[in-house]
Amino acid sequence: xxxxxxxxxxxxxxxxxxxxxKSEFILFVFFLVVYVITxxxxxxxxxxxxxxxxxxxxxxxxxxxxxxxxxCYTTCTVPKLLQDFLSDVKRISFxxxxxxxxxxxxxxxxxxxxxxxxxxxxxxxxCMPLRYTEVMSWKMxxxxxxxxxxxxxxxxxxxxxxxxxxxxxxxxxxxxxFCDIPPLLALSCADTTINxxxxxxxxxxxxxxxxxxxxxxxxxxxxxxxxxxxxxxRQKAFSTCASHLVTVVLYYGTIVFTxxxxxxxxxxxxxxxxxxxxxxxxxxxNPIIYSxxxxxxxxxxxxxxxxxxxxxxxxxxxx
Numbered sequence: 001x002x003x004x005x006x007x008x009x010x011x012x013x014x015x016x017x018x019x020x021x022k023s024e025f026i027l028f029v030f031f032l033v034v035y036v037i038t039x040x041x042x043x044x045x046x047x048x049x050x051x052x053x054x055x056x057x058x059x060x061x062x063x064x065x066x067x068x069x070x071x072c073y074t075t076c077t078v079p080k081l082l083q084d085f086l087s088d089v090k091r092i093s094f095x096x097x098x099x100x101x102x103x104x105x106x107x108x109x110x111x112x113x114x115x116x117x118x119x120x121x122x123x124x125x126x127c128m129p130l131r132y133t134e135v136m137s138w139k140m141x142x143x144x145x146x147x148x149x150x151x152x153x154x155x156x157x158x159x160x161x162x163x164x165x166x167x168x169x170x171x172x173x174x175x176x177x178f179c180d181i182p183p184l185l186a187l188s189c190a191d192t193t194i195n196x197x198x199x200x201x202x203x204x205x206x207x208x209x210x211x212x213x214x215x216x217x218x219x220x221x222x223x224x225x226x227x228x229x230x231x232x233x234r235q236k237a238f239s240t241c242a243s244h245l246v247t248v249v250l251y252y253g254t255i256v257f258t259x260x261x262x263x264x265x266x267x268x269x270x271x272x273x274x275x276x277x278x279x280x281x282x283x284x285x286n287p288i289i290y291s292x293x294x295x296x297x298x299x300x301x302x303x304x305x306x307x308x309x310x311x312x313x314x315x316x317x318x319x
Contacts, residue, residue: 010093010094010097010168010172011091011092011093011094011172012091012092012093012094012097012168012172012173012174012179013089013090013091013172013173013174014084014090014091014092014174014176014177014178015090015173015174015175015176015177016081016084016085016090016177017081017177017272017273017276024085025085027085028082028085028086031078031081031082031085031280032082034078034280034281034284035074035078035079035082035280037284038070038071038074038078038280038283038284039071039074039075041284041286041287041288042067042068042070042071042283042286042287043067043071044287045063045064045067045287046064046067046068049061049063049064049067050064058121058136058138058140058141059118059121059122059125061138061141061145062114062117062118062121062141062144062145063118065114065145065148066111066114066115066118066286067286067287069107069110069111069114070111070282070283070286070287071283072103072107073104073107073108073111073279073283074279074280074283074284076100076103076104076107076178076279077100077104077177077178077275077279077280078280080092080100080178081177081178084177092174092179096179097174097179097184098160098164098179100178100179101156101159101160101163101164101179101180101181101184102156102157102160103156104156104178104179104180104279105152105155105156105159105160105181105203106152106153106155106156107152108152108255108278108279109151109152109153109155109156109203109206109207110148110149110151110152110153111152111251112152112206112207112210112211112251112252112255113147113148113151113152113206113210114145114148115210115214115244115247115248115251115252116209116210116211116213116214116217117144117145117148118244119213119214119217119218119221119244119248120144120213120217121136122217122218122221122241122244123217123218123220123221124136126221126224126225127220127221127224151206152206155202155203155206158198158202159181159198159199159202159203162194162195162198163181163184163185163195164184166184166185166188166190166192166195167188167189167190168184168187168188168189169187169188169189170186170187170188170189171187172187174187175272176272177272178275180275181195181199183272207252207255210252211248211252214248214252218241218244218245221241222241225238225241244289246289247282247285247286247289250277250278250282251278251282254274254275254277254278255278
């Protein structure tokens with residue numbers, strides 16, 4: 001290229017997760033299994049919640065949104081990662097990189113805000129049980145979901161615009177398995193101070209703000225649970241909250257570790273593994289943590305399966 005500051009026609013080379021060719025097949029099988037489980041588990045949740053009349057509540061409405069987000073979240077990176085495991089040269093076009101970064105950050109931001117909204121739902125259910133239907137009305141749930149998606153997309157737009165305004169003239173080799181902000185900033189020969197400010201302000205507001213709202217909700221929830229007189233009631237409430245908190249800590253912790261710190265402290269060789277936790281593993285675990293261990297979901301799944309069997313028997317009988 002005549003001008004190495006021109007980035008519009010770049011093809012980035014992704015260095016991937018490992019340099020060991022022999023381990024790539026094992027990683028291919030592992031991520032393929034994880035991706036299939038993620039898509040099947042979250043698709044099952046969407047279908048069950050949609051078809052079951054007993055799951056038409058605010059909590060499951062938000063869970064359905066979370067399942068959709070998780071499927072989209074992993075689809076941003078895993079299919080390309082699987083393709084790269086089978087390729088000698090791991091390339092991604094400039095516009096492909098832009099799209100991957102935009103949607104990855106979008107769905108990550110949506111998930112952050114959704115987790116806060118889900119914590120707010122549990123706060124209303126446990127701390128304000130008599131006003132729960134009034135506070136978490138269907139109108140409010142719809143507004144919450146729409147706000148989550150809008151915040152995620154707008155937050156990502158800011159990051160994407162400020163990232164790709166930079167000239168990438170140091171190298172075309174991206175030390176990561178997908179297009180992310182830290183490795184892209186490392187390729188720029190321009191001052192990235194503004195980008196760091198955007199990460200801290202826009203990204204920090206979404207991540208830290210959602211995390212604080214989630215933690216505050218659970219502080220009040222724990223206080224309310226401790227006031228429950230029966231041991232059975234306390235145990236049931238605590239078991240519901242514990243699973244959510246485990247995922248919150250895992251998800252937010254790895255995101256804060258990746259983004260909310262100075263770029264000088266990044267170790268791209270080590271940090272490229274961290275997004276596997278919050279961007280690939282967590283979406284696979286969410287259906288299990290939030291829903292598949294839930295008795296209401298088990299009951300709804302049994303009813304859906306039984307309904308299909310009855311329809312099949314009826315069809316065979318009339319035939």
